[in-house]
Amino acid sequence: MTAAQLRALHVPGDPLVLPNAWDADTARAVEAAGFPVVATSSVAVAAALGYPDGERAPVAEMFAAAARIARAVSVPVTVDAESGYGLPAAELVTRLLETGAVGCNLEDTDHSAVGRGSGGLPPGGAWGSHPQTTLRPLAEQAERLAAVRAAAGADLVVNARVDVFLGAEDARAVLPEAIERAKAYLAAGADCVYPILLRDAGVLAEFVKAVSPAAVNANPLPGGSIRELAGLGAARVSLGAGAWRATRAFFEGYLAEIS
Template sequence: MTAAKLRELHLPGRPLVLPNVWDADSARLVVAAGFPVVATSSAAVAESLGYADGQGAPVAEMFAAAARITRVVDVPVTVDAESGYGLAAAELAGRLREIGAVGCNLEDTEPGRGVRPVEEQAELLGAVREAAGDGLVINARVDVFLGAEDEKAVLDDAVERARKYLAAGADCVYPIHVRSAEVLRAFVAAVSPAAVNATLFPGGPQRAELAELGVARISLGAGLWRAGRVWLAERLADLG
């Protein structure tokens, strides 16, 4: 499946819903349920492999896991590539295309360093776009809301980052974990008509409200994996 097909599904107000997966079997279940795209969650993939999120897993294992997913589904697959694993842009784009991915997430937090300077992240995104051409849908994550006590206080920074990431070639921007509907509405309006990805999670706006706010893409992140893990732990406790 092509990147063009994935791009077409990013419709503000009619968001693409992505129940993020972690292995081939969960990917099959997502497709069987009728979802038109498979997306990975780096946290869920890494933890299922026995490593911590935040680029704690060897890059070869993360790409191998993604390759197993693309092998078993016939819908577009977008891969959470964290902050790029320190790979050169051409290598990152090439490895994603080699495993059959047509999209990727790239976050602006670098493990051990924090949020990258906006110009540096824009340069990375631009280099990935140049290397990939139109063969990858780039979802640029904006991380300044993570842990922010006052989301309004970081809104201007988030908008500046989003605009520069879009100008560098990103197809979609992802202000991850925004809890305030008011702030998310302002963000969407500030970058319109660009596609915005939002997170569906307890305590934040839910699916119908996210659509009303004008987002084009909804991610569950590691939510399904965490829910499944809780269920399994409870069943094991019942057997103990």
């Protein structure tokens, strides 16, 4: 499947559902279950490689993992590329396309502001924990997305993550900034915008309306359903690290039973 075909699956009100994989085996499971696209989760991929999330895994290992996933399935793959690993836009696009992916997530968190470290388990083994989020200036992120679009042409579906809701105590208070960023990213050439961890149905509905008819990627709402997200106008639903966390919790419980 081409990027154009993947792009066409983003339909507001009839969302593309993505249970994120982290290796070739889980990617094959996603395909076998009938899902038309495999997405990766950076936190899950990094954990499977032995590193914490937040661009603290070696970039070569992350791209190699993405390539193994793409080779393992016949459906299109979209890669969680975090904030681009500090790579120039043209190099980032080249390396993504070389994995076999036809889509990517790019977030506006600036990981360089907190340092990338040398990898390995974080203190206490706190997988999936994030340092305090620092956002790139809007203009800088929009310029970067425009450069990615220029380098990729139509060959990559770009899902621009909007991270203002991460750690926000009041989702409505940061909604104006989220909308401003989303509109700028769309104008720069993003195909879809992703207000990650926006868990308030009313605020999500306002966000979707503000950027309409653009595609919006949502996460499951607390106690909600895919049908509810469809009714709110979502065009894409990412389960993120949910499947990985559930799998790991099951494994830990299994180990506890036999120890």
